[in-house]
Amino acid sequence: MQIACFIYDGITALDIVGPYEVLQRLPGADLRFVAKEAGAVTTDNGLLGLVARDALRDVTAPDIVVVPGGWGSRALERDHEVLDWIRAVHTTSTWTTSVCTGSLVLGAAGVLDGLEATTHWAQLERLREFGATPTGRRVVPQGKVVTAAGVSSGIDMALWLAAEVAGVEWAQGIQLGIEYDPQPPFDAGSPDKAPAAVVTMLRDLFAARA
């Protein structure tokens, strides 16, 4: 089972490392990091390089595709090489998935037209540009297309997917292997739960950078 984790300049690292850490533990996983060209890409803040072994043209029929988000995803919405690759692999994939603003790239490729979908909470309304109906749920399966919310949600999405692919017990084994027993010290991980002042601070910060 081939799993393509797409990476690019301007990616948010946790968007892809969360799902990767789950999906690489599936039985028979042949997981590949793929980028426009083989070699290192740099994260959104310039601090971390992630190395892709394969170029997009080398991975033509993955069973699972994961498209992560990050500030760099905006440019991908107009990148025909990337959009053509997504359209091509989506025709034969078993699962086409995204994390955070990766869903906006799936949308630009035409994958979300007519579907419910999610993305980072601060970008939700943009899904309408691509014919999708935004939903605030954390993991949104629609047939073989699965979108997940912001950044850290890819871990939850990948565990859900692991159960679909390999069964509940295997998925629980992966969860236990990565000791995913989350205990955040605050309950501020969504705009419905965070204090209003914190939500406003973040909305202003994202608006200034968008």
Added chain:
Amino acid sequence: MQIACFIYDGITALDIVGPYEVLQRLPGADLRFVAKEAGAVTTDNGLLGLVARDALRDVTAPDIVVVPGGWGSRALERDHEVLDWIRAVHTTSTWTTSVCTGSLVLGAAGVLDGLEATTHWAQLERLREFGATPTGRRVVPQGKVVTAAGVSSGIDMALWLAAEVAGVEWAQGIQLGIEYDPQPPFDAGSPDKAPAAVVTMLRDLFAARA
């Protein structure tokens, strides 16, 4: 505020990418990925390269140190260059932290002697080799030393640390920014919660590989 994220061959990527994704958002963060030599290291499964900009010798007085785990950490317990670096930076750090089996490297450097500490659940008893008292808690602060449990626990540890460093509101802003509102599809993330058959499967798997 300088933050040193130590990486090495055989690392588990999520161990460091979780804390990195939180700590890089602290005000005034000067976060560096450091390795024995600048350049790429390869994760435990050989699938992903992570690029360090700095060598250990270039980062001599970080305020925060993060030592992640992975199968490769075992070799570090006997690596004098690494252990000497940890001992040296620990003398001037504000916080010395670990995720997963990174705590066993802190232990080998003498940092945990007489302290309570944690690590991946399957390795807990090994902490006694270094004079530490194992505890199953997810995040274990002991003065300026903070150890965290397996793999994904580094996110929780880093959010706790973010609040200590920059206050609760800032930490909540980071949590909201990465949309860390965990909703795992199963409650199997610790040996106390997972089905017995899953715990046995994982114990056998770890025993075979250790």
